[in-house]
Amino acid sequence: MSEPTLSKDPESSAATAAEAGAPVVEAAEAAAAQLADREPILQVRNLVKHFPLTQGIVVKRQIGAVKAVDGVSFDLYAGETLGIVGESGCGKSTVAKLLMSLEQATAGEVFYKGQDITKLSGRALKAVRRNIQMVFQDPYTSLNPRMTVGDIIGEPFDIHPEVAPKGDRRKRVEELLDVVGLNPEYINRYPHQFSGGQRQRIGIARGLALNPEIIICDEPVSALDVSVQAQVINLMEKLQDEFNLSYIFIAHDLSIVRHISDRVGVMYLGKIAEIGSDAEIYEHPTHPYTQALLSAVPVPDPEAREHRERIILSGDVPSPANPPSGCRFRTRCWKAEARCAEEEPLLAIPTRFAEVDTPAKHESACHFAEEKDVVGAA
Amino acid sequence: MPENTDAVILDGVPAVAPDGAPVPVDKRDKPRSLWNDAWYDLSRKPIFYISALVILFLIVISIWPGLIASQDPLQCNLIDSQNGPSSGHWFGFDQQGCDVYTRTVYGARASVEVGIFSTLGVAVLGAVLGGLSGYFGGWLDSIISRVSDIFFGIPILLGGVVFLSAVKGGSVLTVSTFIILLGWPQLARIARGAVITAKEQDYVLAAKALGAGHGRILLRHIAPNALAPVIVWSTIALGTFISLEATLSFLGVGLKPPAVSWGIDISAAAEQIRNAPHMLLWPAGALSVTVLAFILLGDAVRDALDPKLR
């Protein structure tokens, strides 16, 4: 394993630099072209997590399972941000926990640099944890209220003493506080003395302490006020460039995901419905669920409210304990036909787009995938 | 209470002044742990001072009863039997002709000893077993919970009579052992609940994600956050254990003469309540005040540690 350093990785900062300047679509295409010949840093294959439903007090009998994650596959490349969006109960947070080995996968593999981390335990797992870290959603419950900020950010060094020699730790913690934009003099304060945005910065500093390569962000700004969200997003983008981080950015706020992500996956009821570059997903969605999701987002422009076409879905998300047969979205889908109930659509490039060069040519799990411009000219 | 007043108060500390200038340090911005906060709340409650003073006084006289009582509680003269208050003997004499005041003062020691030993025992045993059962769950939890259910089912007085008559001892140690044996399940339940609440918090997940082991998670993350209800319950329990000791001694299975205990004296006085009510008044009064002091202290501590429980 490489020695942890705070220096940039020259290889991928080139890619991010290219994106920053160029117009959006071209940048995305350029990035996609680059991704194609890069080795993914994380490969997720058919990841499954079923939570058993049991009955009985002494002898527990399984009567079913909540299929929280049911066959999810994707790749993550070095230096990129993969956004995962979906509504509550779609399994996006469970994916985060599986990637962190905080939950044991029911089936499937997660390869980190070729090594399946779902099978690891003990020392080997601990070593991998140094490279994959997490930022949690709720800045109020993710910091231990009885520990000082210095202890919270210094804890990674207690657990992995090889990263920072003992005498060095206080200095490292102060550096980290500075990196995330907090006054290093606050090292002895307690979490409840900070606001939500500041606490999230503390959480980010803890995630950075071990110089990880991948940070999994589970709704990192959804608990924050609008004016503070932008600050935290900017910080995360700055850190990504500075330390060459790869992010998996899980959120339900579509505009923020679009801003920060290079690629986006849309999840529905434990499966990925559609995945592609941000421009492909947002401007050329081919899965009806993505289209409905995008059209439902309130747009902060009152002029748009009269002439905007909204797809208002009927009903609620079905229970993951008893998902519909075939396509899981068919119960709310306006395109559903008999075939959708019988045959499960696979996540692949739809055949009708396979031969043409169009932004609609990305993986979508729908039998009747077709483009529909829902965001308008936005 | 509106949901955002909490945020209101928290949201004030500026990270770095917008222009980068040093932020003037306000006294309220000093490092302030939750324990500091609890102490601050506690220190503003008169009830806390009153009950703490009573308890402090009790502890002092149980260590040095001679400070306020010049006589020997076992030096009695039957001539004085049941004599009422007189100068030099303001509380009067009991059946055996012993000075009631002296005996009440000396009786504090047994109560305090039993209270402290049994509370310590219950707290350690209950917190460890309850904590482990809450943290690990599974079969360990099943076993510990079922065992504690069994102990729960034993009526405490009946159990006391049977157990203490069987061991034939009437010492502070045997009484405390009995209380620990029957008292731990209740604390184990409280500790288990507190640990389960704490272990579901994101900061525990965060520690796991860093690769922390069970020991670190239990000691650094869960124990400090699950401690509050254990402390509160233990404080109140100390008072009830003292009254339990008195009850057992009253029934004749707890401490036995020549030991000096409020329970023994209450028992003796109860037989003579018509002839010499003064014999009952003082030990019973001392017991009530003591138990009340612990319960009030427990209430004050609870309010300070968790304002939401109010």
Add this chain to the structure above:
Amino acid sequence: MTVIDDISDVPTPDAKLAPLLEVRDLHVEFHTRDGVAKAVNGVNYSVNAGETLAVLGESGSGKSVSAQAVMGILDMPPARIPKGEILFQGRDMLKMSGEERRKIRGRKIAMIFQDALSSLNPVLSVGYQLGEMYRVHQGLSRKDAKAKAIELMDRVRIPAARERVGDYPHQFSGGMRQRIMIAMALALEPDLIIADEPTTALDVTVQAQVMELLAELQAEYNMGLILITHDLGVVADVADKIAVMYAGRIVEDAPVHDIYSKPAHPYTKGLLQSIPRLDQKGQELYAIKGLPPNLTRIPSGCAFNPRCPMAQDICRTDVPQLHPVGTARGSACHFWKETLGE
């Protein structure tokens, strides 16, 4: 500009009548261990029948507290209303007796909360809870109340209302529960509904359904609606006019179209700019620097001055009043002209 014409099209009540609800110079403070938190510091707003007022603000801006004061559900103490008037149909509710206010609450003014699950009683069926409104307030029999409950559930479009009337709150999904809350608020056909972040806890696709329903019912019953939210998107979709709150004051109030196209207060402007836009991809987002103030230590002068890019000396000393901007809007900024002009 055509925008102005749009505003006059908004259904307004008879001009002779006073507004349905008018809040005047309302102050609310909380006594905390860190001192007096001034949550609301002189708020004025009004709503007419059939009109939607959005009160927009972040946590701690006083938007919820002011609504709770209107509803009369603040816990006092620790809260205190040292000053202000809340005129409902011309009468000051703060001067009414407890009995009078109770009669208004539920019947004339109803409230919808963010968290429907904790606002419904978990041990009573939703049909019973809906019917209770009629039994208590109108003395209907059990059977009639149940029929009314089913009718209400139909009206908020809960599928199979007749079969589900006996179900308990936890058996409904989040969106359905919020519909039940709306049904409960509508039960006695109030004149005014206060909705405190009604869709924040819901998913986007469900959020759209619920907001649409609320808007339709409002039009049908010609109710006034106060929508309390932090979501600029939701506001743009449904509001007629907006009051933006910061540190317990209204910093800008305006018809919805004006505020999005030309904000007249730097805070509103900053909020709008901090929404990620497509052309900012790969760039830094605009972020309002610093943090909202601690309400026990609100900065002198304009409360926003430490975070404001336009702040001058006057902003640190003088509290800006709500200056009229054009006809129907106001901005509490000394430099509103400059803010508009850029």
